[in-house]
Amino acid sequence: MRSLLELMRPARGTRDRDWFPGAVLENPLAAGSRLLRRRATDYLLAQRDTLLTHEEQGAVFLRAIRRLAARRMDADVAVSIRGQLSYLFSGSSFPRLAMAVDSMRFGPVAGLPGLALRGGPVEGADALALRMRGLDGDVAPVISRKSRYTLVVLWSVWCAHCQAMLPRLYDMWQGLDKRFMRVSCVCLDRGEGGMDAAYVKSRGWGWDNGFTLRDSTVGLEEALDFQGTPELYVYDVGGRLVSRPGTLQELRATVGRLAEEESRRTDKRR
Numbered sequence: 001m002r003s004l005l006e007l008m009r010p011a012r013g014t015r016d017r018d019w020f021p022g023a024v025l026e027n028p029l030a031a032g033s034r035l036l037r038r039r040a041t042d043y044l045l046a047q048r049d050t051l052l053t054h055e056e057q058g059a060v061f062l063r064a065i066r067r068l069a070a071r072r073m074d075a076d077v078a079v080s081i082r083g084q085l086s087y088l089f090s091g092s093s094f095p096r097l098a099m100a101v102d103s104m105r106f107g108p109v110a111g112l113p114g115l116a117l118r119g120g121p122v123e124g125a126d127a128l129a130l131r132m133r134g135l136d137g138d139v140a141p142v143i144s145r146k147s148r149y150t151l152v153v154l155w156s157v158w159c160a161h162c163q164a165m166l167p168r169l170y171d172m173w174q175g176l177d178k179r180f181m182r183v184s185c186v187c188l189d190r191g192e193g194g195m196d197a198a199y200v201k202s203r204g205w206g207w208d209n210g211f212t213l214r215d216s217t218v219g220l221e222e223a224l225d226f227q228g229t230p231e232l233y234v235y236d237v238g239g240r241l242v243s244r245p246g247t248l249q250e251l252r253a254t255v256g257r258l259a260e261e262e263s264r265r266t267d268k269r270r
Contacts, residue, residue: 031076132210
């Protein structure tokens, strides 16, 4: 009853907790409520800003959805909210967001004994220990020790948004000093020995390509708090997570800031 009363109260603000108190997300009875479906729509409408460009507005929507998806919630509630958001974007001018929502993991599920909340991507020694399997079959570190920063990309052959983003990302990366930033482009598909590997090879990408290790105790997706393809992470050589950009625009801003900091460090050495 408490969760239904929470739904009946008009929500205000732009934060996900303004619209979805914990009592709502963790009660399976709320999943079948029309009010929940309506609130999911209104939650996104509260993020609108007419002063933003179309790309900037899409990035705002994506960040808001990711914050909501990371919340603890009941499985039925997760299915209801995810379906509503996917339906809303599939008929909008942001169709790629519908695909992003479809690939996200909403939850974690409430009520399971011993379930811990996600603490975000690993850092430090845990990050430096992450491994991937290269196209030659050898196991290699995800974070490079040969450059100051590593951009980690989690993607899928079957992700249309990835297909659109990766060529642009590759063009951007080619203009960078490889001692400054390398790229670990990790495919999440399981066909490393078949047509997925053949596809990756056919692209001719000169960065470090690989696949996730399927026999690993802790999966790369779990270690990096993966929420949906494509996912970007910028780590420094010590394993510190510098940035988790949601768009290429955010990535460019991060790279520009890091390059400026690197230039200042170089000037001081002189």
